Amino acid sequence: MNTTTLATWLEEATRNLSKDSAAQxxxxxxxxxxxxxxxxxxxxxxxxxxxxxKAANRQYxxxxxxxxxxxxxxxxxxxxxxxxxxxxxxxxMIFIGGVFLAKELDLGMWLVAVAAGMCVFFWNPxxxxxxxxxxxxxxxxxxxxVFVFVLAVGFRSGHRYPTTWIILPAIFLWREWRYxxxxxxxxxxxxxxxxxx
Amino acid sequence: MNxxxxxxxxxxxxxxxxxxxxxxxxxRIKERSQGVLDxxxxxxxxxxxxxxxxxxxxxxxxxxxxxPRRYYRITKSGRGVLAKNRAEWRExxxxxxxxxxxx
Numbered sequence: 001m002n003t004t005t006l007a008t009w010l011e012e013a014t015r016n017l018s019k020d021s022a023a024q025x026x027x028x029x030x031x032x033x034x035x036x037x038x039x040x041x042x043x044x045x046x047x048x049x050x051x052x053x054k055a056a057n058r059q060y061x062x063x064x065x066x067x068x069x070x071x072x073x074x075x076x077x078x079x080x081x082x083x084x085x086x087x088x089x090x091x092x093m094i095f096i097g098g099v100f101l102a103k104e105l106d107l108g109m110w111l112v113a114v115a116a117g118m119c120v121f122f123w124n125p126x127x128x129x130x131x132x133x134x135x136x137x138x139x140x141x142x143x144x145x146v147f148v149f150v151l152a153v154g155f156r157s158g159h160r161y162p163t164t165w166i167i168l169p170a171i172f173l174w175r176e177w178r179y180x181x182x183x184x185x186x187x188x189x190x191x192x193x194x195x196x197x
Numbered sequence: 198m199n200x201x202x203x204x205x206x207x208x209x210x211x212x213x214x215x216x217x218x219x220x221x222x223x224x225r226i227k228e229r230s231q232g233v234l235d236x237x238x239x240x241x242x243x244x245x246x247x248x249x250x251x252x253x254x255x256x257x258x259x260x261x262x263x264x265p266r267r268y269y270r271i272t273k274s275g276r277g278v279l280a281k282n283r284a285e286w287r288e289x290x291x292x293x294x295x296x297x298x299x300x
Contacts, residue, residue, distance in 0.1 A: 051237020059243035
């Protein structure tokens, strides 16, 4: 075997990793390989001690950004802002929840006004000084409380409205799951604004 | 021997005395266990990245034999975690020995 084997190993180990993550893996594994060669291991043994590349890839994907995650971290385009930045589904859910509750409990238009106010709050977080992990946690906590509340109201009133509204919470959950994964992997100083939210 | 879950603690132990690079960390773990703990070295770096994200180790660029190398050193909180894990391991080892008896 020769360095082609190392290249094959690296190709497998960096599969679906972001460009930066893959470059990092290539550098550290190449260093490891060189050190092993200096320690008198032959080319085959220097690759063999690395073990299964697929297993390494699984481990790497738990700690380094994947291609899809790197796209989410990048500066959001306007459509990403709408779909992934927490700017659309939450305000919509709050509004729908507010309307449901107002009708169910006969509370009148004031509740719709409150819902509209909360929409504005969740629509505007990029303008709020949410730029530390603790402030981000507090904001996300508030977001989750509102989410659960709106979900409960939605289910309570679901028999009167199309069930397709459930797609909004699904988008919310998917996005939160991806962002939580990125927050675990990325050091706080590298977080873009929308990752705090 | 399978030592799943203990690799981060063994890495912290290997870095306790002095900073080191990945290959040397792997060799130190194998040597100190007299070859009993043999692991695939490709999984060492994901563990190191996780420790770095948890701020238990930090890395910096160094040079060895004219080659650039990434060195890792244990942080203050890493030493705290190592001491805690070591105490827990001794306690568990003592308890298991009480049950299974001395070898």
